[in-house]
Amino acid sequence: MQIPYTVEARPDTGLYNAKLGIWLFLASEVMLFGALFSSYVLLRTGDPGFMTMSHEVAEAMHLEGHAHSWSDVLSVPLAFVNTLVLIFSSVTIVMSWASLRLKEFGKFKLWMGLTILCAFGFMGIKAIEYSAKFSHHLYPETSNFLGIYFTLTGLHGLHVVGGLIVLVYLWGPGSKMWKSESQRFINRVETVGLYWHFVDLVWIFLFPTLYLL
Amino acid sequence: MSGHSADEIRGEIRRYWIIGLALFLLTIITVTVSYLDVTPGMAVVIALLIACLKAGLVAGVFMHLISEKQAVYALLLLTAIFFGALMILPIGTRASQIPL
Numbered sequence: 001m002q003i004p005y006t007v008e009a010r011p012d013t014g015l016y017n018a019k020l021g022i023w024l025f026l027a028s029e030v031m032l033f034g035a036l037f038s039s040y041v042l043l044r045t046g047d048p049g050f051m052t053m054s055h056e057v058a059e060a061m062h063l064e065g066h067a068h069s070w071s072d073v074l075s076v077p078l079a080f081v082n083t084l085v086l087i088f089s090s091v092t093i094v095m096s097w098a099s100l101r102l103k104e105f106g107k108f109k110l111w112m113g114l115t116i117l118c119a120f121g122f123m124g125i126k127a128i129e130y131s132a133k134f135s136h137h138l139y140p141e142t143s144n145f146l147g148i149y150f151t152l153t154g155l156h157g158l159h160v161v162g163g164l165i166v167l168v169y170l171w172g173p174g175s176k177m178w179k180s181e182s183q184r185f186i187n188r189v190e191t192v193g194l195y196w197h198f199v200d201l202v203w204i205f206l207f208p209t210l211y212l213l
Numbered sequence: 214m215s216g217h218s219a220d221e222i223r224g225e226i227r228r229y230w231i232i233g234l235a236l237f238l239l240t241i242i243t244v245t246v247s248y249l250d251v252t253p254g255m256a257v258v259i260a261l262l263i264a265c266l267k268a269g270l271v272a273g274v275f276m277h278l279i280s281e282k283q284a285v286y287a288l289l290l291l292t293a294i295f296f297g298a299l300m301i302l303p304i305g306t307r308a309s310q311i312p313l
Binding site for chain 1: 240285291
């Protein structure tokens, strides 16, 4: 069976089907993360004690002073590095797509490989962050703030892992398509690129709202 | 997008690196501003303005929304309306708690 409009654009939408499909998927993702952001804003603005850390936890964390915010337990330097890693990966993935359009398959492999390394790096740093929380007995049930922190960053992390699986496939066995159906392969890389940029976009909002404010 | 000439694609590549650099700088500015002594309200406004600017650069250039087809714009307009409604929910909830 021939799948229609994998390469050429549909006359009515002007897009190949996978591109329309990924945009529909991303629209649903906006609503998913939007609902969680909305919940976070509601909790943070509605509960005056939402960000206030209990005295016992502050002591256990060896934090000096009187009043502490839950965001004090989050590592800004690690999240800052992770933001730069994700931004760099957005550049490398768009470079891998551009390399294919220039018919430079070797460079595609290089840029896509770097994107994969960035994804592993991001998850590695996230694992360090999470393990630091767990070692201090800070879990989602510890407070509402940590509950929403683990939910938002955990869901985002799952999206990184999901994207990583597709990136590895396109870098490895999936790249065989380049020889048989090059334009279709370029479209696949563009489609996963759109998804990857969205993952970066979500983090752009998560970083300041959770770590800095 | 794929029908572009090699020179046009190389021009796009230069733009990608410039935008990447701008995103790096905006991230540094976001962190720097968070350490400044400003009111909490002002801190939220600055952080969200920079985040929106960064998101605009990613969506506009990396996701090529500056030159997309009408179908994508129509889809995103609908998404933006529902996303806006989601963001208004907390504000509406707060407003309903204010005694008149």
